[in-house]
Amino acid sequence: MALVLGIESSCDETAAALVDSDRRIVAQRIASQDADHAPYGGVVPEIAARAHAERLAPMIEGVLSDAGVTLAECDAIAATAGPGLIGGVMVGLVTAKALAMASDTPLIAINHLEGHALSPRLADPRIAFPYALLLVSGGHCQILRVDGVGQYRRFATTIDDALGEAFDKTAKILGLGFPGGPAVEQAAKEGDPKAVPLPRPMVGSGEPHFSFAGLKSAVLRAHDSGKYGAADIAASFQQAAVDCVTDRLHIALSRMDDVDTLVVAGGVAANATVRAALETLAQDHSMLFAAPPPKLCTDNAAMIAWAGIERLAMPTFAPDPLDISARPRWPLDPGAEPVRGAGVKA
Ligand code: KG4
Ligand code: ZN
Numbered sequence: 001m002a003l004v005l006g007i008e009s010s011c012d013e014t015a016a017a018l019v020d021s022d023r024r025i026v027a028q029r030i031a032s033q034d035a036d037h038a039p040y041g042g043v044v045p046e047i048a049a050r051a052h053a054e055r056l057a058p059m060i061e062g063v064l065s066d067a068g069v070t071l072a073e074c075d076a077i078a079a080t081a082g083p084g085l086i087g088g089v090m091v092g093l094v095t096a097k098a099l100a101m102a103s104d105t106p107l108i109a110i111n112h113l114e115g116h117a118l119s120p121r122l123a124d125p126r127i128a129f130p131y132a133l134l135l136v137s138g139g140h141c142q143i144l145r146v147d148g149v150g151q152y153r154r155f156a157t158t159i160d161d162a163l164g165e166a167f168d169k170t171a172k173i174l175g176l177g178f179p180g181g182p183a184v185e186q187a188a189k190e191g192d193p194k195a196v197p198l199p200r201p202m203v204g205s206g207e208p209h210f211s212f213a214g215l216k217s218a219v220l221r222a223h224d225s226g227k228y229g230a231a232d233i234a235a236s237f238q239q240a241a242v243d244c245v246t247d248r249l250h251i252a253l254s255r256m257d258d259v260d261t262l263v264v265a266g267g268v269a270a271n272a273t274v275r276a277a278l279e280t281l282a283q284d285h286s287m288l289f290a291a292p293p294p295k296l297c298t299d300n301a302a303m304i305a306w307a308g309i310e311r312l313a314m315p316t317f318a319p320d321p322l323d324i325s326a327r328p329r330w331p332l333d334p335g336a337e338p339v340r341g342a343g344v345k346a
Helices: 034-040 045-067 086-103 112-123 163-173 180-188 213-225 230-253 272-284 302-312
Strands: 003-008 013-020 025-032 076-082 107-111 131-136 141-148 151-156 261-265 288-290
Touching (some): 076 086, 076 112, 112 141, 112 261, 163 180, 261 272
Parallel strands (some): 131 261
C-alpha cells in the first residue's frame, strides 16, 4: 500500500491531500481564492502566488494532522510542476522540494493536466487504458487518447478560447460574477436553451478541433441587443457549447475505433448538462462513460496525489531531481502538430 502527499497551486486553488493506492482520499484540504480575485473578474497571478505562499504550509500541516501521519510515512510527495501560473506553481513545487529534502522522501513533479487526465481512475476502478478523454478546464480544451501513464495522444485542441474560459467570459458579459462556470450553469436552469440563436463554431468541420471565440462574441451581441434575458442567454450558450463538444467528440471518437471508454475531466466536467450530453454520446458509441464527482473535476490535490500513486506504480519509476523546473507550459502530447490559428494554449 502506497501513501502519497499531493500539492496543487497552479491556479487559484491552494490544495493538499493524502491519497493511498486503494483509491482512498485519506485527508484533503482546499482553499479557494475566489473572494480574492472576484473584484477583478478573473485570476490575478500575483495575488494568487501570494495567497498560495501564505496558505500552503499550514494546509499541509493540517492534512497530515487530519490523517495522523508524518511526512516520513509518505512514500512520495507529488506536486504540480506546471502548466499554470508560474508564481503559484513555484510556491507549490519549492515547498514540495523542501519537504522532500527534509524528510528524505521521493519528489514527484506532476503535470497538472496529467492530474486531470488520470482523475477518473481515482474515482472509478473500472477505468482502464486506453480511454478517450475530453479535458475541459479554464485553460485547456482537448480531446486525447490515453494509452497509459505518460502516454497521451492529442486529437483535438482549441484554436482560441478554452471551454471554461467561454463559460467565464459569458458569465462576465451577463454580470453573473466569478467564477463563471457554476454561475452560468445555475442561471441556465431558469432559461430556454432555444431562446437565443447562437452559432456552433467548427460544427461540421472534418477535423475535431474547437473554437469558442465566435460564440462568446455572439453572446455579447445578444446581450447588447437588449432582446434577451440573462437566463435565456446562459441556457442558449450552454446548449451551443454542448452541441460543439458532442459534434467534435463524435469526429474524434470515430478515429479511436479500439477505445471503448469515454471520460471527461477538468473544471467544466462538473457541469451537469455537459455530463448528461456526454453520457448519451457514449451510449450512442456503445462506450462506457465516466466523469469524476464534481469536486474531483475542478482543481484539487487528490488528483495530483493520485497521479503520484500511478507514477510510483510504474516499473520504470524514478523520483524527480530536486533541481527540476516549474513549467508555465507543459503539453501532454509534445508531438502534437500545432493547429492553425491556435493561440498560446498548450
Ligand atoms: O480545472 P479547473 O478547476 O482549473 C483549470 O485548470 O483551469 O477549471 C476551471 C474552469 C473555469 O473556467 C470554471 O468556470 C469551469 O472550469 N467550471 C465550470 C463549472 N465549474 C467549473 N464550467 C461550467 N459549469 C460548471 N459547473
Ligand atoms: Zn485544472
